[in-house]
Amino acid sequence: MIDALETYVRRLPIAAWNDDEDAFMGPLVSGRAAAGVLAAQDQLIEAGAKSIVKSERLSRGDAFVSAGLLDATGLDLPDDEVFGPLLKVYRADNFDAAMMLANDTEFGLSAGLVSDDPSLWERFWTESRAGIVNWNRPTPGAASTMPFGGPGQSGNLCPSAYYAADYCAYPVATQAADTVESLAIKGLE
């Protein structure tokens, strides 16, 4: 699988929105964002990650970078989100170790399992800690008909999307009677 992945990452087409050819990636939002991704890649490599496919700035503009793939197996890297096209690969000796790695983050937005084995999916669903937990589906692509958010550092457990209704209004409980009832009070005539 890693070979197929490496091939796809190298071939991933990049273009501007008004180019004629089909592409999967556009530029990042700014040259500054692109510089941030490349700096993060340098830091990962400095910390011991092995570059499989290096993310590089493209000649057509400073916001354009190619996709990057790194092997981070065995490394204890900062638990930071790099908001760009970098994917870190980790190897695990068994599924227990894979679950440990999956949950080895303070964040908890999305988590995905790709597997033919329903019993692994049952375990993954039970043991993963995220607000979006998918099986044989991409991690992004959230549905507006579902809540969006997750535990840990991914938010304050007020999920958005379908559950946004919850944080936009507060519930009010009312008890009402048309007339004032004279209440019985123990010890008072």
Next chain:
Amino acid sequence: MLTGQNYIAGDWRDGNAAPFVSTDPANGDTIWTGAYANRADVDAAFNAARAAFPDWAKTPYQARRDIIERFGALVAERKDDLAELISRETGKLLWDTQGEAAAMAGKIGISLTAYDDRTGEKRSDTAFGHAQLRHKPLGVMFVLGPYNFPGHLPNGHIVPALAAGNTIVFKPSELTPAVGEFMVRLWEEAGLPEGVVNLVQGARETGEAALDHDELDGVLFTGSHTTGQIIHRKFAGQTGIQLALEMGGNNPMVVWDAKDADASARMAVHSAFITTGQRCSCARRLILPTGRMR
């Protein structure tokens, strides 16, 4: 026609702080020119939202719904213009921004269903009379939009907040002011009463002025972990301020015992690199068995 102004109490007004521009990241073309809102502009926006709140909250739900549905119809009608503007301002590819514009239009019906489903009213008779559960809006909500989905994500706060009867001060990301202005112009066209949605353009200082404002009842934020943490700390102990913070992730994808290596690789590529990795739900860490699955 975008003018680069703020929208306060139903008026389009120039911002009173420094000028700034928004550019197309693919080629550097300037696509929007305006000015940051200063503290006085932010103050005017919050006061307008506060003044509009009682009437908007009292407006019958069906009348609020009608305006929201008109906005949805306008989004659907202008979806191609909106998608192109998002592409120009963020660099996102057209298939991606067409999806975003469609999600914005689709959001309307879903948000109204969600409002009925998640809130609603319940009433039961009791020996003394009746018991009733109803919901009230919070007041003035400050919506902070991100740049990666500059339409869909703020829309996902604004529509439910308006349905519930809140009024809004909206600050788009300083990287996507044009999309923010485009959206607010559609709200104006949909017939939203003045002051119900107010737009302030700007970056950190504009946001800080808003977070300091006394008329603030809630912060609806989608963006970076760093900024979300700052907001959470700032309001520590202030239980009266509603916070809805959607931050990032360092998301795992585990591939284990999947026969089709090619399909698995495509799943990982899609998850990690869609929107050039600028989705908070993108896979960042791919976990594979040692040695196997070459």
